[in-house]
Amino acid sequence: MRVLGVDPGLTRCGIGVVEGVAGRPLTMLGVGVVRTPADADIGQRLVAIERGVEQWLEEHRPEYVAVERVFSQHNVRTVMGTAQASAVAMLCASRRGLPVALHTPSEVKAAVTGTGRADKAQVGAMVTRLLRLEAPPRPADAADALALAICHVWRSPALNRLQQAHAAARRSAPSRIPPTPKGTVR
Numbered sequence: 243m244r245v246l247g248v249d250p251g252l253t254r255c256g257i258g259v260v261e262g263v264a265g266r267p268l269t270m271l272g273v274g275v276v277r278t279p280a281d282a283d284i285g286q287r288l289v290a291i292e293r294g295v296e297q298w299l300e301e302h303r304p305e306y307v308a309v310e311r312v313f314s315q316h317n318v319r320t321v322m323g324t325a326q327a328s329a330v331a332m333l334c335a336s337r338r339g340l341p342v343a344l345h346t347p348s349e350v351k352a353a354v355t356g357t358g359r360a361d362k363a364q365v366g367a368m369v370t371r372l373l374r375l376e377a378p379p380r381p382a383d384a385a386d387a388l389a390l391a392i393c394h395v396w397r398s399p400a401l402n403r404l405q406q407a408h409a410a411a412r413r414s415a416p417s418r419i420p421p422t423p424k425g426t427v428r
Contacts, residue, residue, distance in 0.1 A: 243398065244305050247259070247307075249387040252278060258387035259271040259302045260392055264395060270388060305340070307334075309335075312324050313347065350393045354372065365385060
């Protein structure tokens with residue numbers, strides 16, 4: 243499984259590609275950051291992120307894209323920029339027909355370090371260890387993108403089983419909506 247992880251941000255959008263399967267050693271195929279100037283127009287910044295994400299998708303041909311789920315922060319401006327960058331990444335993946343998974347920061351931290359309250363240094367150290375790197379990827383946004391990809395590789399088998407079970411339960415459950423009598427409009 244090849245996963246592109248995206249740690250969305252307007253100034254620095256971390257991107258990392260990991261290949262492997264749950265229970266086996268993983269391999270980093272690439273890591274980097276798409277940067278945009280803080281003084282540029284928002285539209286120009288989003289186009290730059292789109293171009294960067296497209297370049298990574300074209301070069302690495304992932305099967306899945308894992309994006310950090312935007313969560314509420316105290317700074318609304320930061321949340322808006324993160325959400326906009328996240329939407330660009332999801333759009334790029336969806337345009338190519340790639341499945342997109344959203345993982346919360348605490349899910350990613352728990353998957354990689356064992357605790358959802360890990361700090362950036364702990365995440366970077368575990369990413370370094372898990373991918374057998376010589377040093378933690380810099381900046382932290384790059385390490386976070388790799389952590390997202392690792393999280394998705396490890397969580398996807400369980401998520402797939404849950405989705406399949408849910409779909410099977412829905413198919414076998416009787417419909418809760420009563421049939422509409424003929425000639426009636428709902």
